[in-house]
Amino acid sequence: MPFREEIQWDVDNIYYIHNWRKFNLQDFSHLESRDLALAVAALSFNQWFTKIYCKDLKLSADIQQQLTFLLSKSSSLEELSLEDCGLKVDFAVKMAAALQQHTSTLQAINLSGNSVEDKGVIALSQEIQHLNEGLRFLSLSRVSMSTKGLGCLSQVLSSCQQFSTSLTHLDLSCNPGSLVTEDATFLFKFLSGTNSLSYLDLSDTNCPLDTLFVSLSAGCCYKLVHLNLARNPFSHRKVRQVTRSVQEFFSQSCVLRYVGLSATKLPPQALRFLLQGLATNTHLFGLELDLSSCELCTAGAQVIQEHISEATAIRSLDISDNSFENDMVTLVLSVGRCQSLHHLALGRNFAMKSRQMKIPLQGLNRNKAAGPDGVSPSSTVRIMFFELSSAFNTI
Template identity: 50%
Template sequence: MKLSLEVSEQILHMMSQSSHLEELVLETCGLRGDFVRRLAQALAGHSSSGLRELSLAGNLLDDRGMAALSRHLERCPGALRRLSLAQTGLTPRGMRALGRALATNAAFDSALTHLDLSGNPGALGSSEDSGGLYSFLSRPNVLSFLNLAGTDTALDTLFAALSRGCCTSLTHLDASRNIFSRTKSRTAPAALQLFLSRARTLRHLGLAGCKLPPDALRALLDGLALNTHLRDLHLDLSTCELRSAGAQVIQDLVCDAGAVSSLDLADNGFGSDMVTLVLAIGRSRSLRHVALGRNFNVRCKETLDDVLHRIVQLMQDDDCPLQSLSVAESRLKLGASVLLRALATNPNLTALDISGNAMGDAGAKLLAKALRVNSRLRWAGSEGWDQRAGGAVERRAPG
């Protein structure tokens, strides 16, 4: 909700007085840089403030506001545990000021666990870091959640920093919608491989929309193959323009990346390479959740049928650990009937996302018929069915 001037004044007064309030969340409230400057002044003049968690996400903050907040963060003895400045219009100048504050105040090394700077295009687009954010990330710290999606950071620079500072505690990393490198150096993929071979607690790695070249994808999977500490990792590689070359790399290495239990490969233009890609996925002993939607751009009907039957074999393989599968937004139309019929004899899948495939009433009838026999499936999604449940048909186990 948009905060009135009166309410904003009361919040500032409260922050200048309270020694016990630990968390302040003002997301998408129509705040501007002037409020942030005054908030920084209120906190700076209150030495016993207990504030440890701050979210100003969704408000448009200017450079002067960020400079004031950064000066306070640089000097305050009690560092924040959580900070979210997502979608606040951060510029490179504001990001440098924040980075310097994090790097200068050593208290953040042992306090800050959650940092969300996502949705600020261009904020990390400059190669000039000025001893800022990357310097903080390259030191030993306790960050467990880091979201830099859509900030124009270069992944090779980011992972070079993370491999030195965030290996032991980071569990969630979202670096989606960024570029891989600003240089053509052949050593760039090494940073990615090094971090993933050293990570100890990572559970989510988001690289969606990053346009990964084949050598970077190979370095990523090689790093995971070398890592004996990680388990149950969700890896999001959707919309990375992997195409045929990327499909080949995945086929070669996916079985060795035993840390990955959930893999999102949607919208990568695999086309006819899906035939061999599905076979490779079936050989993995660790994958339990796979998303393959928007990859069925196959002109030849025989090839499409081959892909769908390979998926059916995957679903019906007693030795395959796969539990959930998504072929969403693939416009399969009646081609999806092959998958629906297979549900009648499916021993493994508990979830199937078939939304966005334009199957109509015929698909609904096939699903209903399969559910009379299948007692394993717990969730199936499709467009146009039970919109109140988000287009999902859900069956709950007794009790």
């Protein structure tokens, strides 16, 4: 194989000088596949680089083979991030076999956007449980995982003590149906126990939120910063009475900065508990809350009107696309009394002429409470937003 001077030059004059320990395969995507594969193989014996990164670049079989060789040999690799790289089941299985052969220092794995499926997830789950220090970062979003794969992974997380202290970032999003069955109880068990999670994304997994909040209120109140539960059902059964665990979680959370509940169809009582919990929370400030596309309608609008002024932890609120057409005047007046709001999204709720909304929206402007965003195809709404934009630019 010919020596590639440009790789050495980049490592000596860019990576080393800037103290960059992350080797980005995309920096060398212009090379032939076998040349890049050789560079990856060389990293197996390199002590400088601790991270391998690649995104949106399809990796050839040669490169994949050298990546698994790297995993079986490297004594310095701590992070492996291969997102949307065209990897399949075979790579995940071989990756698991490589971890089995070698005492790894790996702390972060990101295989999001690769179809590793249940077989790959199960193989990896059986090996990461043997990591002495557990994992700090795990992202398996969009990997075509079903209840079987997630159940196996969750069982490992809940049964191995090291993950309760090591794991801070967990992303299992966009694996539809993966949290439907009783296998999800292992994940709920992990979340309800003492853990170190600061980032949790379970969006679009069919996770039942009524059950999940019971676990979150027990084990995720003190360190969780980012929580995304969008596009999940509130319950898998007909809800008669909403558990107060929703209120308990939001009243006890200490460092939350983002909560995504878009398209979750929150029942009015769950929304009430959420806002009441935030109203009694003395720790939180600057919270971004996304309640868009929840079909809140009139009942939800009334709950917001009653409690939004008390929920001073909220800095950014998205209530767009909630069928508030008939409630917008009173809703806007109520939201305008919430002095903590700096950003407000109201789009796709307007079905009235701008004159009807002009006075309450001008009042909202005077209160300096918000800057509505979201664009409706309606020309009337566009004109109204233009008027608001001009007014808000002077604040």
